[in-house]
Amino acid sequence: MKSDLEIAQEVTLQPIALVAKNYGISEENLELYGKYKAKLSQSFCSAQEGKQKGKLILVTATNPTPLGEGKTTVSIGLNDALNRLGKKSIVALREPSLGPCFGVKGGAAGGGYAQVAPMEDINLHFTGDFHAITSANNLLAAVLDNHIHQGNALEINPKKILWKRCLDMNDRVLRNVIVGLGNQADGAMREDHFQITVASEIMAILCLAKDMKDLQERLDKIVVAYNKKGERVYAKDLECTGAMAVLLKDAMQPNLVQSLEGNLAIIHGGPFANIAHGCNSIRATKMGLALADFLVTEAGFGADLGAEKFFDIKCAAAGLTPSCAVIVTTLRTLKYYGGLPREEISKENREALEKGLENLEKHIENVKKFGVPAVVAVNRFATDTEGELSFLKDFCAQRGVRCAIMEAYGKGSEGGEELAKAVLETVEAGEVNFHTLQTPEQKISQKIELLAKEIYGADGVEYSNKAREELKKLEESCYSNLPICMAKTPYSLSDKPNLLGRPKNFRIEIRELSLSAGAGFVVCLAGDVMTMPGLPKEPAAKKIGFENEKIVGIF
Incomplete structure (x- = not known):
């Protein structure tokens, strides 16, 4: 199969003004950055306040692995599939960071035939x-x-x-x-x-x-x-x-681009989910809800970080109510969490799959704790067997959760129809009783304990001497009502990246607390999470360059 970049470069994009017009946005409300990128004007954004009528669909995932789960690809493919089924839908995503793009993770514009474009621009400087x-x-x-x-x-x-x-x-x-x-x-x-x-x-x-x-x-x-x-x-x-x-004036305006199938995408903001709250901007989300019947958005990493912060921080701040949460996973991911070595991950192994399903089960439970119905999306790979897929679907059915196979990477919107239909059925069932887990009345220590026990499955919390001093100051201040933004490893439900699956008999270690009074939350650093990553031995930057006047190597 062709590379993501090759697929993206072969598509003839529509002028962004024409794509925007299909969603009721006139060119006078756009600030164009060339033919294929634009920002919504400040006046247009202000005029949409209070007009949010669409259904909000969150895309989250099981804990990420080195194998890749394809959450952004699923988000874009789901949006394209909803439009294919005759629904007016928009996808809202975060902007990629140059750090991961030149590091090990690569870009964040989707993959295969479920991408947003122009992917080179989005993954690099974009609109600045x-x-x-x-x-x-x-x-x-x-x-x-x-x-x-x-x-x-x-x-x-x-x-x-x-x-x-x-x-x-x-x-x-x-x-x-x-x-x-x-x-x-x-x-x-x-x-x-x-x-x-x-x-x-x-x-x-x-x-x-x-x-x-x-x-x-x-x-x-x-x-x-x-x-x-x-x-x-x-x-x-x-x-x-x-x-x-003044420096941030233009940056406050949401960016418009398109999927490879010509559907509107709003890409704006990009806080990390292991360090910050991991969601695109409130402005972008509200624009999508005002302009379409469905707004598909994603939250960073697994549901223990991204979805929890989406619900407890973003939805609480913006007054949003999600209609459904899609939990993305793969058979490879589940077998990895079941202890199968990477070199055997493509082989059928029911025992490893069953063990790995404990991780998915916990994420389903976590989403339901917020009163939001869940749908499991299985991002399919060529090596997946029908027997294992059937076993996974039965597992979800036993827990009252719809499960759909997602093949948008190789088939575009057609490959996303099964998931789109499952999402529509879930939304139409109307089984939403959304509520946050964190509340202003809880002490900071109570919120930390709640996340540790309810979301991560820990037995309790341990504080460093420094963290204990900071906790005392914060609980005695006017900031004790703020929500907690936990900064921990995304690779485990715990704060230890090597504790895979659904770990038990552990405690969360809080080494530092810091006040983000402007953002409106308290950051808790757990474990060894760092706020300045490093490059790997072989950074992706080594593969990026020009060939025949075209950019190559971005993925």
């Missing part, structure tokens, strides 16, 4: 949103250090600076750095840190802000440091949040 976020983040860092250099009227404690610089690249050597080396004019020398742009609180703020006014208010609330009295110093105290908002 991430650059704007990086610039706003680093402006705040520069102003903070300049304030200290120019006399430090706020009496900021240089050893209690919380705000990190960022870069949209996997660069491990920047995790811990010394700044201010050189002469006195070069600033105060201190330890500093970088994180990847998608981990910046500004990324989370952009995705949760309802409009420019809300954006400005959230930027004001960012906690950047403590002063010498131990009091919080906010971004508004540095008087630069107006400039930050």
